[in-house]
Amino acid sequence: MLAGINMIAVLGLSLLTGFTGLFSFGHAGFMAIGAYVGAWISASPASTPAGLGLPFILAIVGGGAAAGIVSYFIGRISLNLKGDYFCIATLGFGEAIRLIFNNVNRFGGARGWPGVPGRSTFLVILIADVIAILFLANLVKSRHGRNMIAVREEELAAQIAGINVFRYKMISLIISAVYAGVAGVFFAHYMTFIQPKMFSLTKSTELTIIVIFGGLGSISGSVLGALVLTALPELLRAFEIWRLVFYGAAVILIMVSRPKGLMGGMELTPSGIRKALAERNALREAKTKLLADAQSGEED
Amino acid sequence: MAPILSIRNLTKKFGGLTAVGDVSFDVPEGSIVGLIGPNGAGKTTIFNLITGVYKPTSGAIEFRGKSILGLEPYRIADMGITRTFQNIRLFKNLTVFENVLTACHMNASYSFAEAILRLPRFRTQEKALVAKAENLLEIMGLMGYRDLVANNLPYGLQRRLEIVRALALNPVLLLLDEPAAGMNPDETEQLMRLIGCIRNDFSLSVLVIEHHMDLIMGVCEHIVVLNFGEKIAEGIADEVSRSPQVIEAYLGTSLEAADA
Numbered sequence: 001m002l003a004g005i006n007m008i009a010v011l012g013l014s015l016l017t018g019f020t021g022l023f024s025f026g027h028a029g030f031m032a033i034g035a036y037v038g039a040w041i042s043a044s045p046a047s048t049p050a051g052l053g054l055p056f057i058l059a060i061v062g063g064g065a066a067a068g069i070v071s072y073f074i075g076r077i078s079l080n081l082k083g084d085y086f087c088i089a090t091l092g093f094g095e096a097i098r099l100i101f102n103n104v105n106r107f108g109g110a111r112g113w114p115g116v117p118g119r120s121t122f123l124v125i126l127i128a129d130v131i132a133i134l135f136l137a138n139l140v141k142s143r144h145g146r147n148m149i150a151v152r153e154e155e156l157a158a159q160i161a162g163i164n165v166f167r168y169k170m171i172s173l174i175i176s177a178v179y180a181g182v183a184g185v186f187f188a189h190y191m192t193f194i195q196p197k198m199f200s201l202t203k204s205t206e207l208t209i210i211v212i213f214g215g216l217g218s219i220s221g222s223v224l225g226a227l228v229l230t231a232l233p234e235l236l237r238a239f240e241i242w243r244l245v246f247y248g249a250a251v252i253l254i255m256v257s258r259p260k261g262l263m264g265g266m267e268l269t270p271s272g273i274r275k276a277l278a279e280r281n282a283l284r285e286a287k288t289k290l291l292a293d294a295q296s297g298e299e300d
Numbered sequence: 301m302a303p304i305l306s307i308r309n310l311t312k313k314f315g316g317l318t319a320v321g322d323v324s325f326d327v328p329e330g331s332i333v334g335l336i337g338p339n340g341a342g343k344t345t346i347f348n349l350i351t352g353v354y355k356p357t358s359g360a361i362e363f364r365g366k367s368i369l370g371l372e373p374y375r376i377a378d379m380g381i382t383r384t385f386q387n388i389r390l391f392k393n394l395t396v397f398e399n400v401l402t403a404c405h406m407n408a409s410y411s412f413a414e415a416i417l418r419l420p421r422f423r424t425q426e427k428a429l430v431a432k433a434e435n436l437l438e439i440m441g442l443m444g445y446r447d448l449v450a451n452n453l454p455y456g457l458q459r460r461l462e463i464v465r466a467l468a469l470n471p472v473l474l475l476l477d478e479p480a481a482g483m484n485p486d487e488t489e490q491l492m493r494l495i496g497c498i499r500n501d502f503s504l505s506v507l508v509i510e511h512h513m514d515l516i517m518g519v520c521e522h523i524v525v526l527n528f529g530e531k532i533a534e535g536i537a538d539e540v541s542r543s544p545q546v547i548e549a550y551l552g553t554s555l556e557a558a559d560a
C-alpha cells in the first residue's frame with residue numbers, strides 16, 4: 001500500500017529529476033498540500049468540524065490541483081535559479097509548508113489531524129499507479145518528453161534548438177507537484193491521521209533517494225525503487241534498531257555497484273530492452289569500424 | 301540580393317571590456333559568409349548576440365528585415381536561425397537518432413493531452429518526425445551510427461551530428477562556430493564540401509567562423525575580418541588576404557614598417 005502511494009510521488013519526482021534534470025528536496029511539501037487539502041475536502045463535517053464531506057474523487061482532484069497551483073508560483077520565482085540554487089529553494093519551500101501546517105490550528109496544528117476517512121483501498125491505489133505510469137510513459141516518449149530530456153542534457157543547446165527551456169521546466173515541475181499532491185491525498189486517506197511532521201525534509205530526501213536508486217531517467221527504475229525501498233524497512237523490522245542501518249547499507253551497496261542506479265536510464269519494457277541492445281550493438285560496431293580504419297591507415 | 305541578416309553598429313561590452321565594437325556587416329541571402337580573426341576577436345560573441353544568448357549593449361540586428369533584438373534564444377531559433385557550438389554541445393547521453401529526433405520537434409504541433417492519450421494526430425505526426433530524422437541521418441551519412449550514444453561518436457562525426465541536429469530545425473540561416481576545429485586535413489576537406497552541399501540542398505545561408513584558412517578561402521563568397529572586436533576588413537577572399545590590416549593582425553607588423 002505505502003509502496004503504491006510512494007510510487008506516485010516518486011514517478012512525479014522522476015519526471016522532474018530524472019528527465020528534466022532538476023533536483024528537488026521539497027516534494028514532501030507538495031505531498032503535505034495534497035494531504036491537507038484532500039482531507040479537508042473529504043472529511044465528514046460530522047466527525048471533524050473542518051471537513052467538507054465531499055466524495056473522495058473530488059479530494060484527489062482537489063489535492064492534486066492545489067499542489068499544482070502552488071508549484072506554479074514556486075516555479076515562477078525559483079526556476080530561473082541555476083542547478084543547486086533551485087535545489088536549496090525547494091528545500092526551503094518544503095520546510096516552510098511544514099511549518100505553516102504546524103501553525104494552522106484549524107487542521108490540528110502540530111498535534112495532527114485525526115478523522116480523515118480511510119478511503120485509500122488497495123484497488124484504488126493500484127488503478128492510480130497504473131494511470132500514473134501510463135501517463136508518464138506516454139509523455140516521456142513524446143516530443144514534449146524529449147524536449148525535457150534535452151533540457152537535462154544541455155540547456156543551452158536546447159534553447160538554440162528552439163525549446164522554451166523555462167516553459168518545459170515549469171510544466172515538468174507542475175506535473176511532478178500534481179503527482180506528489182495526489183500521493184499526499186492517498187497517504188492521508190490511508191493513514192486516516194496526518195501530522196505536519198510526516199512531511200519533513202526526511203520524506204523529501206526519501207523520495208529523491210528512491211529516484212536516484214532506481215536510476216535517473218527510467219520510469220521502470222522509479223517503480224522498482226519505490227517497491228524495494230518502501231518495503232525494505234518493513235522487511236527489516238525484525239532487526240529492530242538496526243533496520244535503518246541495513247537500509248542505508250543496502251542503498252550504498254546498490255549505488256556503488258550500479259552508479260547509474262538500479263536501471264540506469266534503461267526501461268524494462270520490450271521496446272526499452274530493444275533500444276538498450278541496439279545501443280550496445282552500435283557501440284561494438286563503431287569500435288570495430290574505428291579499429292579497422294586505424295589499421296588500414298597504418299598500412300597506407 | 302537582399303541581406304537575410306544585417307548587423308548594424310553592434311556593440312557588446314563586458315564591464316570595461318569591449319568584446320564587440322561597432323561592427324556592421326550583411327549576410328546576403330543564399331551566401332556563405334566567413335567570419336575570421338585572431339583569438340579573442342569577438343567572433344563567438346557575435347554568434348551569441350545573434351542567437352540571443354547575450355543582449356547587445358547597442359546596435360541593431362535584423363533578420364529578414366525584422367529586428368530580433370531582445371528576443372529569447374528559442375524564439376530566434378523558431379524564426380529560422382540556428383547554430384553549432386565551438387565546444388560541441390550535443391545531448392551526450394542520447395543516441396545519434398534521438399539527438400536529431402529531439403531537434404525535429406518544430407515539425408510537430410500535437411499538444412500534451414494528445415501525447416498522453418496517444419490520439420491519432422500524435423501518432424501520425426510522430427511517424428513523420430521519425431521519418432524526417434532518419435532521412436536527415438541518411439543524407440548526411442550518419443545512418444550507420446543511428447543507435448550509437450552521441451558521446452561515443454568519433455570527434456569529427458560529433459561535429460557533423462551537431463550540424464545535422466541544426467538542420468533538423470529547418471533553418472534559414474545556419475551559424476557554424478569553428479566546425480573544423482580539431483579535424484585533420486582530410487576531414488576538413490570533406491566538411492568544406494559538406495557546407496557547400498548543405499547550402500544548395502537546404503537552400504539556406506551560412507555564416508561560418510573558422511581558423512582553417514583553406515576552408516574559409518575555399519568555400520566563402522564573402523569574408524569579414526575582426527580584430528579586437530572591430531571589423532578591420534571585408535570582401536572576397538583575395539581582397540581580404542591582401543589587405544595590409546589583415547596581414548598585420550595575423551602576423552604582426554614587419555620590422556621595416558615599424559621603423560618607418
